[in-house]
Each structure stands twice: as C-alpha cells, then as structure tokens.
Amino acid sequence: MPSITREEVAHLARLARIELTDDELDHLAPQLDQIIELVGQVSQVAADDIPPTSHALPLTNVMRADENVPCLTPEQALSGAPAQEEQRFRVPRILEED
Template sequence: MSTLSRDEVARVAALARIDLTPDELDRLAGELDVIVESVARVSEVATPDVPATSHPLPLTNVFRTDEPVAPLDRDEVLAAAPAAQDGKFLVPQILGEEA
C-alpha cells in the first residue's frame, strides 16, 4: 500500500508548479513511495553513534608548490597557436559582435 496518496502527490506537484496528468499522478505516487521507503531504510541504519561522512576518503590538495618560474615567450606561444594577429590569439567571432 502506498504511503503517499494521489492527493499528496498532486499537492506537491502544484507547489512545484508542475502540471501532471491523472496517469502521471498514479505512477509518481508509486515511484515516490519507493523513494520514501528507501530513505526510511537508510534512516534505520543511521544511528547517532555513526559519524556523518561526506567523503569516504580524506581529501588532500594535489596542487604543486607555487614557485616562481620564467614566463613563456610570447612569440613562441603565438607561433604554436592556430591563428594569431597583432601579437594576440585570433579566435572566431561570436554573437555577431562587430570586430
């Protein structure tokens, strides 16, 4: 038996401003019931003595150390670019902007 009635699904849909057909209301009542039951099962397992976990493994920074280095040579970079003009990268025009 569904714990969510068709009227409850219709109310949630109205609050979300979603128009649902009668068939969709019936189908979603069953689908939402499965979700509610799954959350209830997880809630049974989650006890106060189990700490909350956002990530199963510790997060660490993977950035290299910040060390000053010589900048890239502009002419070499522009020579490797598909297109360059007047010392700048040349890219396709977008959004119909004037050049």
C-alpha cells in the first residue's frame, strides 16, 4: 500500500500550479512514495511535550525605523516583466470562462 497515490500526486500538482504530464506523474508518484516513507520517520521521534522550532534564532517582531528610503522606480520594477502595459504588469484574464 503506497503512502501516496498517483491521483494524490496529481491533486498536489494542481494545488501547486504545475501542469504535470502523464509521464511525469508515472515517474514522480513512486519516487515521492519512497521519500515520504523516509521522512515519515520523524513522526516516531519527538514526545508531545517537545516544543517546535521554526527558526534557529529566537527573534520576534524585528522592526525598522519608519523612514522613507529609496525604492525601485516603476521602470526598474517592470524591467523583468514578461508583459507590461501602461506602466503596469499585464496579466492574462483572471476568471475562467463558463
């Protein structure tokens, strides 16, 4: 019994916005199954009273002074855009047709 099925991988790919091909799914699903078996070891290690560490440093709420500093110009910000129009990022339509 695999820990992750081909259908589940296809679902995750949709969530992650990657249009995987059938060949890729065939290849990926068994590999992910192996990897999940490896990483699943962590579930047996830590007792309930162990606090999680999200970060190596104990930092909280790092604030900077509320001062204006130079930032990118519109031309700089748009310089890498795949498409632009009227000094804005041009994007494809955002609603599906139906």
